[in-house]
Amino acid sequence: MSDSGPVDDTPFTRLVFELNLISRHSLATTRRRPGFLLDRSAFLILTRLELSEPLSLRELSAAFQLDISTINRQVGAMLKQELVERVPDPDGGVARKVRATATGRAALTADQEHRAAGIGAVVADWDAHDVSELSRLMRKFNRSVERIEENPWPRPQRTDS
Template sequence: MSDSGPVDDTAFARLVFELNLMSRHFPATVRRRPGFALDRSAFLILTRLDLNGPLSLRELSEAFQLDISTINRQVGAMLRQQLVERVPDPGGGVARKIRATDQGMAALTADRRQRAAGIGSVVADWDAADVAELGRLMRKFNRSVEQIEHNPWPRPPQTGS
């Protein structure tokens, strides 16, 4: 699995267990906490639009590796909530693009703050080095998944150290 030798079966089993447990905690925490404006799909679509700018339904479908009808349904709900709008392709293409509205960006900003506060409360008593190390390892894990799926996810510019 790595250049440093085989992964210990116990360590690997613990990793699998903890990742499964984390996938249980995060959505449940968001649903239980009041004040979130966006559902999971709207949060992720707005995040992608924030990082990439306007995208077509096909580009969103490819980015999320979902059927275009699923993306169309999710974007349709977001259009009704005025979180996104259809705009002409800034590059002059035929397909219309989906762009976040000011209302959508405000909801995304609010939900990001809410999520950061929740995660902050979880790691409040951690050493800064542990927080940085978890972030580094999560980024490494996510990039490995993206490489296997041939589907890189854009990341915001790094701030600070």
């Protein structure tokens, strides 16, 4: 093993390293493990639709900070799979909106349960305080990103208010 010099071992550099690893683990577990029904984009779009009223392609584009053509392609694939459907704007606007179908909601629920089981296996030997603390810190981190990007993400109602 070659000596590459001193390692910058600060809390910040350890955080950056661990966040790099968590993104690696997250992608690897959802791609390689059988049982997942949705690809990443469908999972994320359905998760967003679950948290709000139907959204237009422009609203989805803004929410994901993606070009509208990318969202249009992703939603088009989801329409073919009958995961979403186009509906009139409930507020009477001209643009049609997208909402999850029963098939899409069922697939999302199944994948959410599959993901929860995987995460549950990872933290199975953790005490409740550690799980709660990680959840709190992840929420704080995500909200900081959302604030910087000026792109808040809706969250489900909390039961522990």
